[in-house]
Amino acid sequence: MNLSSILLKVISKLDGERTINAGLHLLRGKRSGQTLQDVEYYGLKAFFGILPKLHSEQFDKAANLLHDSGFISILNDSLVQLTERGLQAVGDLPSFHFNGWDYRGSEMVFFGRLSLIVQTVSNFKVGEKSFMPIQKEQDIQTFVRKLLYNQRLDEPAFAYHLSTELKLALNRSEMNESQKTIITHRLVGHGLTGWTWNQLANNLKLNPNAIRLLFIESLHKLLFVIESSADLPILRKTAENIKVATYLTDSSVKTKQLFNRGLSMEEIAITRKLKVSTIEDHFVEMSIDDREFPLTQFVSMEDAEAVIIKAGEMGTRRLRLLKSEFESLSYFQIRLILGARTGGET
Amino acid sequence: MDIRGILKEKFGFDEFRPGQEDVIRDVITGKDTIAILPTGMGKSLCYQLPAYAMDGQVLIISPLVSLMEDQVAAMKRQGEKRVVALNSFLSYSEKQRIMAEMGQYKFVFISPEMLVQKNVTSHFQTTNVTLLVVDEAHCISQWGFDFRPDYLRIGEFFSGSNRPTVLALTATADDKVIADMTRYLQLKSPTIHRHSVDRPNISYSMVKVNSEGEKTEWIKERTLSTAGPGIIYVASRKRADELASILQQQNVSSASYHAGKEQEDRAFIQEQFINGEIHWICATNAFGMGIHKDDVRQIIHEHVPQAIAGYIQEVGRAGRDGDLSAATLLYSPDDEGRMRFIIQENFPKEREIRYYERLIAENIPSSEAAEMASIHETGKRVIDYYLERMTIEEAILLMDELIREKEAQLQKMLRLIYTNQCIRKEVLACFGENLHSKSKSCCSVCGIEDDRWLMDMKSIVYNKKCMGWQERLIAILG
Missing domain, CATH: 3.40.50 (Rossmann fold)
Structure with a gap:
């Protein structure tokens, strides 16, 4: 697993309809109307925000690698397309098990909590009650302190339960051996120091970026197992509030509240001192997120059906192409239709 | 209690290290003090011990969040629970909570940029701070190698008549830096303690x-022999990474350390070095x-x-x-x-x-x-x-x-x-x-x-x- 293989997968979904930068925004989890829309239209939820701090140089390197290997080509209008060889290469890719849409970087908060819990329990088990906490973030420390409050940490039973839960969860998670090695070596205990990304890379003979991607995917796998297992009480508490509660941006939530109170789009724009185009973005987000979105307040059912059928025939989600087929509809209306009617995976 | 008694009871030592005792006596009598003690000479004892002999709160200004957290953790390890760190890495709610409970802390570590926030400033101007400690005080000097403009504002906030005693701590300062510390912290004819x-x-x-x-060749040879x-x-940073990997290829036990690395990786490397698992650190001046x-x-x-x-x-x-x-x-x-x-x-x-x-x-x-x-x-x-x-x-x-x-x-x-x-x-x-x-x-x-x-x-x-x-x-x- 490496960045360029993930990028290849992403490009195969956006094939010929977006520029290469759409991939960068997606991996970073940019919460703009365009990116959120892409996520929905092209079925890219898995990869949304898996690398919040991705540097553009790193991204460019991965993109250039694909280009130099002849997997992708850039069209005149700078849209990116798979080549024949690229198409074959996509077929050879392993299957990825990210769930970026649900976690958006907060899997790292989960791991922060887990590592501090493990470090604390490991130290208390041998009677060591003072140590340098491996997590410096106050929120994580407070969470862990609350979670461990009133637990009998000095008795070996607690450490045993935690160890058993972790073993169970790792076994159920379908992680590969490398992933299990990585995750356990990022944990620290009494007298056992953690391994840096570079040290893991040298030992496992992989590059450091691949290690990090494997790590993030393994956390997504682990969280999936934890959420669906009733017999992992400590880990479930550790994973509390890690999954996003609402998929809407904060700003869209406010717009939605005003809309529910009966305000029109123009009124919302005036009340919130925002441009109408911004409010339109919020509505598109709502159409994607909300199964109950009242689409027919904005377009007729007939138009909606027609657009969906046409999009299927043409095999495109590109607004400009669809707009030229439906002169009477606005871009905004077409975006709402695509949002509400392609909702979920493609 | 006499200060030796406190030394024994609170810190478990029988003797002071060279230089400590004089500084502590001056601080307790309320004199503004500049203490220049080399690293590793137990600078923190110079404010921790007087705190137990004085009423009121001790406010410690510290330039690095990581340094601050290390000090707080170290004090907690010694059993002092009335200690807290106030810095910009706290969430809003955490900060509110700490500010509301501020009265219960004896030691408050704070970053300079936090101190200049309005509500924080006004809080500390009205409460009973008896001792203001400026750690790494050379950062106040524009002539220094570590100049931090935020430090210049410290003096402006504690200029009133009932201002606390000030203790400026640093490992190195020449005359120019001392003059700057005195001037900008508005010290009143400070006693200067300088350890060689x-x-x-x-x-x-x-x-x-x-x-x-x-x-590169010299370092390779040296670390091998x-x-x-x-x-x-x-x-x-780039050179730190590059050199560490050159040494690793020679099988020399080494790692790089700089501010561009993630917090966890830095903590791992630091622990490994202290534990003796890694023998050479290739670092920028962020390490130390x-x-x-x-x-x-x-x-x-x-x-x-x-x-x-x-x-x-x-x-x-x-x-x-x-x-x-x-x-x-x-x-x-x-x-x-x-x-x-x-x-x-x-x-x-x-x-x-x-x-x-x-x-x-x-x-x-x-x-x-x-x-x-x-x-x-x-x-x-x-x-x-x-x-x-x-x-x-x-x-x-x-x-x-x-x-x-x-x-x-x-x-x-x-x-x-x-x-x-x-x-x-x-x-x-x-x-x-x-x-x-x-x-x-x-x-x-x-x-x-x-x-x-x-x-x-x-x-x-x-x-x-x-x-x-x-x-x-x-x-x-x-």
Whole structure:
């Protein structure tokens, strides 16, 4: 697993309809109307925000690698397309098990909590009650302190339960051996120091970026197992509030509240001192997120059906192409239709 | 209770380390005090102990969040629970909670940028702070190598009549820096305690090479044939990573450390180094503050430091256990020009300052404006501070003066490198001290009588191996 293989997968979904930068925004989890829309239209939820701090140089390197290997080509209008060889290469890719849409970087908060819990329990088990906490973030420390409050940490039973839960969860998670090695070596205990990304890379003979991607995917796998297992009480508490509660941006939530109170789009724009185009973005987000979105307040059912059928025939989600087929509809209306009617995976 | 009683009861020591007792007595009697103690001499005891002999709160201003957290954790380990850190990494709700409960803390660590926030300032101006500690106080001096403009504001907030006693702590300060500390912290005829910067167990060597490539070769050879633990200071993050991987290829137990690494990785490396699993750290000047390791045997500089004070502070991390240690500085003919370039780059120039001010006047956000005017982060902090307080013409003149001062510091550093006098003597002279007795292992000019210890110790080969995952879990949790 490496960045360029993930990028290849992403490009195969956006094939010929977006520029290469759409991939960068997606991996970073940019919460703009365009990116959120892409996520929905092209079925890219898995990869949304898996690398919040991705540097553009790193991204460019991965993109250039694909280009130099002849997997992708850039069209005149700078849209990116798979080549024949690229198409074959996509077929050879392993299957990825990210769930970026649900976690958006907060899997790292989960791991922060887990590592501090493990470090604390490991130290208390041998009677060591003072140590340098491996997590410096106050929120994580407070969470862990609350979670461990009133637990009998000095008795070996607690450490045993935690160890058993972790073993169970790792076994159920379908992680590969490398992933299990990585995750356990990022944990620290009494007298056992953690391994840096570079040290893991040298030992496992992989590059450091691949290690990090494997790590993030393994956390997504682990969280999936934890959420669906009733017999992992400590880990479930550790994973509390890690999954996003609402998929809407904060700003869209406010717009939605005003809309529910009966305000029109123009009124919302005036009340919130925002441009109408911004409010339109919020509505598109709502159409994607909300199964109950009242689409027919904005377009007729007939138009909606027609657009969906046409999009299927043409095999495109590109607004400009669809707009030229439906002169009477606005871009905004077409975006709402695509949002509400392609909702979920493609 | 007498201070020796407190020393025994609260800290478990029978004796003070050299220099501590005098500082503590002055602080308790309410005198403004400047204490210049080398790293590892127990600076923190100088405010922790008086706190137990005084009523009211102790406010400690500390420049680095990581340093602050280390100190808080260390105090909690000693059993002092009434300690808290207030810095910009706290969430809003955490900060509110701490502010609401502020009365219950005896020791409050705070970052300078936090102190200048309105509600925080007004809180501390009205509560009973008896002692204000300024840690790493040399950061207040624009002549210093670590200048932090936020520090300049500290004095402005505690200028009233019932202001607390101030204790300024630092490891290194020459007369100019002392004058700045006194002036900007508005100290009232402070007592100055200065412990000698001389560290007789450390030898100083200057090694001339012809190129950067030779430096790499020298370091390879050195790390293969002599023992750590050691720190290799380099000029950039990129170089730290590069050198660490070159050494790893030789099987030398090493890792890189700099502020560009993630927090967890930095913590892992620090722990591994302290634990003795890693023997060489290739680091920028981000490594060192707050790291407690007594048996560091070697400090190698692969670049020419910008100022002697910074150099001495880095060298001072060797040999805290009192055993023989070696400091080596490698230099090549290109270094002078390279350092000058870095210094110039850190200070905004006239054209950039004028452009920056024009952009600000056009209501462009300051961080964007700085980027457009190609002013670095440090440069921006410096210029923001001065533009608030003086006209642009004055600020431009001052920048010129600062660059000249930095150049003068670089010249001093270069003199130290090229001198044919005793290096130790020259170092001491820079801090206004005389050399009283000569070390056997003195310096590359006087000769190092006995450095067999260095050769006798075997270098340690890197042999860290991953465990199986189940084995690892059992090792951690059982």
